[in-house]
Amino acid sequence: MKKSSLILGAVLLLSSTTIRAQLSNLVVWFDTPSTLNGRTAWYGGHPDMWSQENKPTTAGDGIHNPDQEWESRSLPIGNGNLGANIMGSVSAERFTLNEKSLWRGGPNVKQGPAYYWNVNKQSAHVLKDIRDAFTRGDQKTAEELTAKNFNGLAAYSANEEEDFRFGNFTTMGECYIETGLSEVGMTHYRRELSLDSALAKVSFTKDGTHYQRTSFISYPANIMVVKLKADKPGMQNLLFSYAPNPVATGHIQADGTDGVVYQAALDNNGMRFTVRIKAVAKGGKVSVTDGKIRVNGADEVTFYIAGDTDYQMNFDPDFTNRKAYVGVDPDATTQQWMQAAIAKGYDELLREHAADYMPLFNRVQLTLNPDKAVNLLPTNLRLQNYRKGKADFGLEELYYQFGRYLLIASSRPGTLPANLQGIWHNNVDGPWRVDYHNNINIQMNYWPSLQANLAECAQPLTDFIKTQAKPGAVTAKAYYNARGWTSSISANIFGFTAPLSDEQMQWNLCPMAGPWLATHLWEYYDFTRDKNFLRTTGYPLMKGSADFAVDYLWKRADGVYTAAPSTSPEHGPVDQGATFSHAVIREILTDAIAASKVLGVDAKARQEWENALRHLAPYRIGRYGQIMEWSTDIDDPDDHHRHVNHLFGLHPGHTISPITTPELAKAAKVVLKHRGDGATGWSMGWKLNQWARLHDGNHAYTLYRNLLKNGTLDNLWDTHAPFQIDGNFGGTAGITEMLLQSQMGFIHLLPALPDAWSTGSVSGLMARGNFEVGLNWTNGLLSEATIKAKSGGKCTLRYGSHTLSLNTRAGKTYTLAYDKEKGLKVK
Helix, strand or coil: CHHHHHHHHHHHHHHHHHHHHHHCCCEEEECCCCCCCCCCHHHCCCHHHCCCCCCCCCCCCCCCCCCHHHHHHCEEEECCCEEEEECCCCCEEEEEEEECCCECCCCCCCCHHHHHHCCCCCCHHHHHHHHHHHHCCCHHHHHHHHHHHCCCCCCCCCCCCCCCCCCCECCCCEEEEECCCCCCCEEEEEEEEECCCCEEEEEEEECCEEEEEEEEEECCCCEEEEEEEECCCCCEEEEEEEECCCCEEEEEEECCCCEEEEEEEECCCCCEEEEEEEEEEECCEEEEECCEEEEEEECEEEEEEEEEECECCCCCCCCCCCCCCECCCHHHHHHHHHHHHHHHHHHHHHHHHHHHHHHHHCCCEEEECCCCCCCCCCHHHHHHHHHCCCCCHHHHHHHHHHHHHHHHHHCCCCCCCCECCECCCCCCCCHHHHCEECCCHHHHHCHHHHHCCCHHHHHHHHHHHHHHHHHHHHHHHHHHCCCCCCCCCEECCCCCCCCCCCCCHHHHCCCCHHHHHHHHHHHHHHHHCCHHHHHHHHHHHHHHHHHHHHHHCEECCCCCEECCCEEECCEEEEECCCHHHHHHHHHHHHHHHHHHHHHCCCHHHHHHHHHHHHHECCCCECCCCCECCCCCCCCCCCCCCCCCHHHCCCCCCCCCCCCCCHHHHHHHHHHHHHHCCCCCHHHHHHHHHHHHHCCCHHHHHHHHHHHHHHCECCCCCEECCCECCHHHHHHHHHHHHHHEECCCCCEEECCCCCCCCCCEEEEEEEECCCEEEEEEEECCEEEEEEEEECCCEEEEEEECCEEEEEEECCCCEEEEEEECCCEEEEC
């Protein structure tokens, strides 16, 4: 009886949450169904062109997604491992399926581990020649030597390498549930994603019968659940079929009398994977024929879908073992998850899903101008109106929370980190291999994780960084004869850290990728104050990164240390001291010094890092009053490039601030004005954060509006183009930065509040020091703040020009009021 009451309570909670979500705009929804035109996009609409001998091995590798409905109108659900996109067609529910570890490439490709790991050139000895060329002003020779020696041996495309070792994230196939219904006479169609319950629903009325489908992916059960029902009995006449990844070899067979199982291996690397599907019907009959599940005359049907691969993360890979990243039996795991899910049943799984997801999501609440009318139009129509200049503060709230939803859905403890598309993909190959781009993109994915109170979701990034350390030590030694470790621009799930084979150094030379990643480890500690994490995991990796940074630097005869050779990622020439590289080095050395002091260790190493900081080339202001991007003043004020690398110290770093370095902040503003307020989705997301760090709320708001208007698809996914999820996370982080900052050693309340958000509130945001913050404001002025000290200690607060210091106790909450004349005071 207690169990039944709990289930009923969870169902009622979800029902009330759905109603509340609709009223508070926490729903992404459409009122027209999708077509089936984009199914099996890898065939390009011509499946007859392909065969077992002729497979579409590079399908999807361009920037134009062949299924525009999938990209702009699907609803993404996920649990960090498994992902799906609900399309919501009437005649057949179609959903794409992903498992985040299903990758081509790695040491198990045909030529084996020696071939896979032989990707670094032995180029450290060329550094002297490059630096000598810089000394004599021979830029051409410096660039040529760098291009010929500081690339790697592995290609970035399956077209360029027959035994493709870098690999790519690939689809796990598609599923279809044919309904036997048509759109003729259909009414009341709705396809929705409720952010605060992580449920996707499709509903419509046909011939007097109301149909509803509910889908979710459970993190505790690691299972996808799809339930179809109607308001009349016996109306479920369904056919479930599965379309597998076309560059795998496998077979589908019956799994009992109520399910099917697909067992296969990728052609490129033999990675085994399993997809297991079961149907449980209330009434009617379930049967299996020719690898398809048929349901006749059921009142309701629940499909359970499990998927897994044989991949196992490895922090200490044996470079001679082709199975270094193999360690799971997907047949066994999917069977175990399936049996457990069937035993629990739909109601218990739903309750468990709600109990897991909702406390995470509900930690942060944001309300903007609550006196304004709630807009209940479909999301695509709201965006249309927004692009025309119509205010929609509820849409701005929705976008913010959508970023938090996507992070929970694509990055949970024990899973791989969110990639360029989070966890969602609909093809064999994809833009930039749907990989881990280390020159901003994976970092941007995790900008909101700590400040938006999702620290658990940052753990996969830490695990990813750990996978880079051992192979990255080989890369650091090969190219720079350096201690420690580093990474390069692109990474996979198999410890790839080398540059790629392309000689275009403006994007392929990125030795600061590793140190940039390592700064996230200090951030994790600084927000959580988890000293055990710092001691056992964070600091050892940070120390290796700091050592690499010191050894990488060119110690010039004039006593100045510079990054040579270096680049400003994806922009400009090979340089003898790009500002971006110096900013990242400044950040990782500062972080490592702070960490060593917290732990009371490595005084000698700390002295070495402090010495490098003292000699590091400083920021320089150029002829236009701008922070110079390179060592020479060649910046172009008409250059609107998407990357703003030389402002790393402003954001995400902390070495430029209007409060501590006002002249540099002024020069940073010049750069942002030159770059403009447009660009790709993720770039606008970055500039939004940078304007917030300059405490210019109105300009930050301009970037936010531009991001929504020009960088957002109808389902609220960010677009580069194509779809690229980092812009969603950058947008969410930027809104948080407008409301709360803590990078300069104090908690800055409402540092960049725009005039448009005259009244509002936010709760649950996190500040460094492990403080949880809530804010209320009216007519553009702070009215109340709450500070929960989760670890205790000194807490310095700032609002406008007023400051207040508190000695806090762990677990205690402090409520503050603001008075224009008296400033901040504890109530």
